[in-house]
Every structure is written in structure tokens, then in C-alpha cells.
Amino acid sequence: MTATALRLNAFGLDNLSLEQIELPAPGPNDVLVELHAASLNYRDLMTVLGTYNPRMVLPRVPGSDAAGVVTAIGSQVTNFKVGDHVTSLFFQDWYDGPILPTTGKSALGGPIDGVFSTAHLFPEGGLIHAPAGYSHEEAATLPCSALTAWNALVEKGHLSAGQTVLILGTGGVSLFALQIAKAHGARVILTSSSDEKLARGRKLGADETINYRTTPDWDIEVFKLTAKRGVDHIVEVGGAGTLPRSLKAITPGGYIYLIGVLSEPGAGVDVLPILAKAIHLDGVYVGSRGMRTRLNAAIETNHIKPIIDRVFPLTQTREALAHLQSGSHFGKIVLSLRS
16 A cells, blocks of 8 residues: 655755655554554654754654554454554564663664654554543654653652652653653642743642743752752753753752753763762663553553644644744644644
């Protein structure tokens, strides 16, 4: 069959084009999915601009997060049937256990073609059922952002009730982290440069908020809000530019999850606080199928719903990526693959 896919032929937003691609018939262990929606991650923007992997082999179909309906299955597929509502998994062959040196080679929209397309052929292990009651647009937000937040706070950090979580920003990972933290009975401090976004964050359950533009020494404010104890967990999406303040804001023995690179590059990081405070500094690279299974259960039990900023048609992907680049969004940006 043929599908309409968004192809990156050379780095740059102007080098994206919609093209017809041929999809082979499903092999014994393959699942063909008619995709209805996809969501954007900052990684997608970096990929298109050439900053994620300047040596990436092109052309490439970007995108890792999508949802749709199974339309055909191979003869040995047992976990899915035609008509199932499914979502992609970021890594096509990380089933459970620790990440391996080869895991990254199966990441959609990077080493292999991704899901900004009207259909995609997946290996059976590269898919999972969508949570009950989720629309395609909602389900498409889960593969990267939601699983990254879950892996950080729950799988790595073993978050428990009564602990305090500092969340930087109001993008997709951050807002999922907020909802996951509140579902676990944690206290949440949320940062943003926008008072309007902070007000929306409070409606989602944030207990305290800090505008880091008007309060640039936000680490000092965090200490005030925690009676000079510091926070137990920090969802660190800024990167080198914000990490020094995160090291000051964390309590001894606390967890900092390195997830994003949204801030301007900073100076070299002083490792002394890491040693002196016995800080757990964890890099988080999405997660496995097993983690996603546990996340789905938590989503359905706690009725967690993603926050969707805007939905763009596939034909307006450049505009959607520009909106992402502007930083004005609150939550996830979604592509409709059927409009």
C-alpha cells in the first residue's frame, strides 16, 4: 500500500516535503497501522534542523509518537487484532530491563524512519494498546513525553507521597510530570517565564509556582518554599544552563533527572555539590515497553489526560514546528494525519 509521509530531504524546515511512499505487506511478525495523529517533541525540531544528529542519513521520515488503528497483522502476531487502537513505542525493541548499547538504534524518527505518515508498518514489539477512553490525539502524546516523566519519577526515583517535586517549564514532559507527581501524593513546585502558564499549572495541581524571569534566583526561592531543605526530585528539562541552580535546589540525597536541553548552554558544571550532597543525577532516555505498560495502568487508574496545546494538520508541520520552537505552547503540539 502507499502512504503519505513527511520526508526530510536535507536539514532545515524548508526541506520537509509530503511524498508518497510504498509500504510492504506485513511479514509474519508485523503490524500495519493506519495512523490518525502524531505529536511533536523537541527532538523532532532538532532532527529537522540538523542539531540532533548532523550525520543522520537522509532522507528520513521524522517523528516518534503516533496513534492509530490496526488494519492488518502478520500470521504470527498475537498481541493485536485488526481494529485495535494502538500507539507507537519510541524504541522499537526495548522491551524491559536496563537500556542497552544497541537500544538507540531502534528509535523512531532517528536511526530509522518515523511516524509523520498516514500509515506505518511496525514490528509487533514496537506497538502498545492505547489507554481506554483516549482519543487518537491524546494517545499520540504518550510515547515520549509521558513515558519520560514516568521513567524519571517512578521507575528511577521511586516517588512517594509527601515528597516535593520541582518541575521546570510547562511543555509536554513537564505537565505529564506534574500530573504523575500529584497522582502519587507529592507536592509540586512549577516554574515558567509566564504568569499565565503558571496560573494554568496551578489549576492542574501545582502547589507553588515561580516565574524564573522575574525571580532569576529561583533556586533561592525553592529553598524558601521548602524551609531551606530543598526538593526531593527535579525534572530538569533545561540542561547545562539550568543545572547549576538545580544542584543548589535539591536536598541531600535527592534526584535530578536530566531530560532536556532547552536552555542556553552554561559553563562547566561544578561536581562538588553532586559529591557533597550525594545527589542522584540520572539521564532519562524515554523508556521501555514494560515501563509503558505500567504507565498505561497508572493513566487508567488515575484518569490522567494529556494537555494538548494545538492540533495542526500534517500539511502544516512546518508551522507546528515553528510554534514548538517559539516556546509559547503549553503542553503537547499534535499533528492530525487524517485532515
